[in-house]
Amino acid sequence: MTATATTAATPDTPTTTRARHRRDWSAIWLVTRKDLTAVRRSKAIMVPMTLVPIVLLVGLPIGLGLFARSAPTETVTNALSSPMVKELVKPILSLPAREQIVVLVLGYILSPLLLVIPLMVSAALAADAFAGEKERRTLESLMYLPISDRDLFLAKVLSAFLPALSITWLGAIVYAIVSNIVAWPVMHRVFVPFTQWLAVIVWVAPAVALLALGLLVIVSGRSKTTQEANQLGVVVILPLIFLAAGQASALLLAPVPVVLAFGAVIWALALTLVVVNGRRFTRDRLATSS
């Protein structure tokens, strides 16, 4: 019995280089939209993605804002003379003490938490993008579709980036509204947004979301389950969260060109990571890591 089989005319030595493809935006958008629909129906993702921003951007400003607004004068004076906030209050020294404490709490101390939102949402969605597909055993059927590796990667990045950005921006609007309402009896004017705050939200926050995604898609692609991706993701993302929450106050005090330059550096890092990962992303790698 023979174990070999073919004797047909053999073609020339096959081409082994992959053809360059133009972006198929229609396919990219279809995958992104499918993922967004699926995420919207996932309680495991939607509950934390809704609750955390509500706590950070509504609960905290209401609680701390009310406290700042109604704290005894002596407490306010002591707080403003603390060495820890000395630098933060420098730009607002001309304001009355009561206004200073409100701007300090709502403008400089709490609002940097907005940068945690894109990091958190990116982490949750990036984990779902690849590891979640593997866990649900839907990745293989996706790999048999006529969509190029690059387009698939881009679609997955977008399906995490767009919600991260939307939630951040929506959160920023909500935060600004809540802060101004809470502070109105003291401030009698709209004090959020201010220029640096706007620059951080519009320019830096998207870059931070993309940077987190650039890091987390690697983790997600190599993890077998969402839980594993989340656990590894926390290790990667926690330093960024601390950095964002810790340093964003300083960013809000810096001149606008410095904020823009800082954002540009983050964008450059994020884009480099995404491009490098996009080039390294292949079905083969994904299939063999499943």
Added chain:
Amino acid sequence: MGNAIETHELSRSFASGPALDGLSLVVEPGEVLALLGPNGAGKTTTVRLLNGVLSPDRGWSRVLGRDPVADGDEVRRHTGVLTENAGLDDRLTTRENLLFTARIRGFSPDAAKRRVDDLLERFGMDERADDLTQGFSTGQRKRVALARALLHDPEVLFLDEPTSGLDPAGTRDVIDLIQSLAGEGRTIVLATHFLGEAGRLADRMAVLHHGHLRAFGRPDELAAEIWQGIGAALDLGAPATAETLAALAAVPGVTETERSPDGARLRVADREVLPRAVAAMVGRGVPVYEVASRAPSLEDVYFAIEARILAEHGTAATDGFLHSPTAAEATP
């Protein structure tokens, strides 16, 4: 018209070792090929390589004349794959799962909707069209996945373990569906370790073992290479005694004898031997109720090949199979 599929020395290794080693075969248009072998034989790897999901370490392949490595998207545009796990997104409805695939495959929104509706009706899933696929039975999931694989009317259909996890009724339904697809002249590659379905559906069989192609051809061709002559079954009303078997073995032209529940199974040089065997029985006063020549089935051929592999390796070659063949099973 060219070959539907052609591979030459196609090989792929993973960290755990070679998954496919030097696969060379040709599948003609409209043919149903059964890719057989135990778990880990290389069947799924072959399907992935032929669809450009994996790249080979060595060798090459062509699907409908296209190279899956260089032109994977184009290959995937013309193939449909039913994966072992249906791979439906449980957070989407049946219709949404299918519409997504249809749109990715280039259907306009209206055309996609029409095609999806047609297939849902054909596969008896129209009643569940707007239900989330979460909670569907394995059979229902397979139906939806099969509908998805057929959305674009692919020229080549890869079915990876299409009946795994199905109950007998579900298995019969899916096999009937595949049979109707094969009747449409579609090229089908059926990767399975269930021999019954392969036997009913396949024109040719390729047996993989530890990534090596151990046999390739039509079951009758392979049978002719394995066994000389033809097989026959004698109905004697009871299992043959040792004396009866000895008498049958003494008939010129009888090459093998074996006891069966209702008599004996023989292998004879040609059909002219059968009357002599019957005469020998009648001469000894043993009643003969029926004589039937028996062509070896795909299952018989497969187990004979497995038995050879077992003999060569001296180890269990049938890991993952429902049962191991005995020497008797290996003789049709």
